Amino acid sequence: MITSSSIQSLRAGVIGTGFIGPVHVEALRRLGVAVTAICDVAELGTKAAAKLRIPQAFSDYRELLACPEVDVVHITTPNRFHAEMSLAALRAGKHVICEKPLAMNTRETAQIVKTVRATRKVFAVNYNVRFYPAVLQLHRLVAQGELGDIMHVNGSYMQDWLFKDTDHNWRLLPQEGGKLRAVADIGTHWMDAASFILGAKITSVFADLATWHQQRRRPLGEVQTFAKADAKMKYATYKVQTDDFASVLLRFGNGARGNLGVSQVAAGRKNCLRIEIYGAKKSAWWCSEEPEWLRFGNRDGANETAVRATPAFGDGAVGFMDYPPGHVEGFPDTFKMNFRAIYSAIAGTDNGLYATATDGHQEVAVCEAIIRSHQSQSWTKV
């Protein structure tokens, strides 16, 4: 049995201090893990270290990797840096938690998978959606056959933070984020969660990608993730080469079918992931905007709503919930629980729940199949 003290003896270093880096720091501290070093370009690392009270700051990630007070490296930089930093961290003898998507293409992700095998370090991809208690419970229910054989899965991941043509972020640029944007950035969260719940990989896809803003206006200078336009900003126009939204039909290895809608231009949807699992016995539905409630659909009996952490909810998330029912556990808690699982694995007890390098490689392979399918307008194998 893993105790808090065994994971609290591990020390973390975080590379990247933008939107999600500080979320990692906060989650680690809630677990009692010391964050001993942080890194970002130029003076950003030093500034973040002062604000977050982290003892060591670096502007070159290789210095953080050389730091003996770091056991686990968290990579929270834009996607284009993931492969280089992951490989270097593994070769420096560190365990790694890399943000999603794992890298820019399967050539890079395959190299990471190979290096993980050679170094025998724990390597996780931060598909944190798995650690909503309802998602863990759905995973358990499907494994136990409670919903029956799964016929089909329906869902979406909708956001609106890139709704305006003046909304800008590195994710819009293929050289920074990869050829796919909405699908790779948020769609892979849904696809990873669906595969995790079903216990089955996506084997083929039929995709339709769309770019609403063919041109966008880029504010001159750097823009923070989720930043809003400012009337005084100056802009440069550029052609958009990545998807604003997409529809994807899916086939899973267990025979289930799926359909997924993804958008980053869906006004009013801030960060809404919905998943509906339709089994031969009953259905189950969940939405990240109401994370405490797991719904069950019955053909003849009344439909049911189970509240997190009650007996009706089930025990699939035991060990990964810290608050009683009605005391909402949401987005930041999924980071804490994912890290609890990963740090437990590093300390010797792997429960097999977190996303590995192989899972991260699979998501990038699905993205590449989605591009090929969109180009050929046909069913495409992963």
Ligand SMILES: NC(=O)c1ccc[n+]([C@@H]2O[C@H](COP(=O)([O-])OP(=O)(O)OC[C@H]3O[C@@H](n4cnc5c(N)ncnc54)[C@H](O)[C@@H]3O)[C@@H](O)[C@H]2O)c1
């Ligand atoms: N799991 C999630 O829910 C979730 C949510 C948001 C972002 N992400 C992922 O996290 C990553 C970062 O996204 P973000 O929104 O925080 O981006 P961001 O732009 O807000 O932050 C990225 C940071 O990395 C820094 N950086 C860039 N190059 C660097 C380098 N060479 N060395 C050190 N630091 C460097 C930047 O200066 C910036 O501070 C992306 O891969 C993204 O997909 C995951």
